[in-house]
Amino acid sequence: MSQSGVLRPGHVCIRVMDMDEAKTHYTQRLGLLQTDEDDQGRVYLKGWDEQDWFSVVLREADQPGMDFMGFKVRDEATLEDLATKVEAFGCKVERIPAGELNHCGARVRFDSPTGHNFELYAEKDWKGNGLGLENPDSWAEGLLGMQVARYDHCLLYGDDLDGTVKLFREALGFDLTEQIMDGDLMIGAFLTCSNKAHDLAIVRHAEKGKFHHASFLLNSWEEVLRAADLISMHDISLDIGPTRHGITRGRTIYFFDPSGNRNEVFCGDYTWYPDHPTITWTADELGKAIFYHDRQLNENFLGVVT
């Protein structure tokens, strides 16, 4: 149910192969702000309009991909309640003490049928968006690159899609906003814990635990086009776009970070309420579902993951 337990995707930890290249990409190209770096060398970032201390953690490793995706929950009581529920669902649950990530409270980490690690936490230090809380101005000055406002969602690839969808719907109270069906087999699921068209998307894929993209919010189509210009200006590896998705209606562009992790910047979806019925896309219209203008499937978009 909307906004009662899980509030939002609060952070994602992305593995990169070269921290300096990654820092340049995420701060100067996307326009995230670096807010910390810890003694393990992990780098903490946030979008300018986010309130909490960080939403992206970069960790240097010998292979790219996603370490975990974390969701902020309403309070400590909710955290305990949901920890019990994911454990009862059959997930392996691990308790991570406050401070293991700088500025973050205790985390409940759990695995999932698609092989991804997720986390829940209730506390994170407040950083603010720099505009203040009393008579604030409307936007921040001095931002770089695409000037993304905030981290929005991830799309993950994994094998037991039905299992992870069940976990998020039944144990964590997410709603299924849209689904892609091939006959009676679900091949894609769009899940929300809020009023957004998706907070998490998952696509069925032969391998477990794959990362398709992390997505960041822009405010307008004009900003999406400006992002496209920046991708050319800095010779960033383009995946596809600017275009629109049929699914979720997002206006979007996809590109890769220097380690090959896919990023999305997008604007616009619709308002979801928990009493809305689920939208279904059929596999024979998958082209239009994914790329509303082209109506063609794109090998790279479907097959390239980290």
Add this chain to the structure above:
Amino acid sequence: MSYQVLIEDTGEDYRCPPDRDLLRSMERLGRKGIPAGCRGGGCGVCKVHILSGSVTSKKMSRAHVSVEEEASGYVLACRTCPRSDVRLKVVGKMRKTVCRVVPAGRSAKSNEGKAGSVVESA
């Protein structure tokens, strides 16, 4: 200065300067042969085997090129620049876009072997 790159599979050849990777040079010349994906050493689709010539590679995902493979000349073309003329063979492959899904992988138990995917390997 640039070196000649020969893709054994197709007989296609193109020039590549030492400061540009094998994949981007091919793409910039509008040539084909090595599949392109992330262009960042992460996805593995541009994997090639260097048959002759010398190259230098930046960090490549260990999920796609093991230490042993790297020692025997397997590299990701998007992370590799030539140091001489090069002859190579394409190893990585782009997953074929087909909507047909193998109806397996519906539960954790049935996942042994091959599970369904939106895209299947060619």
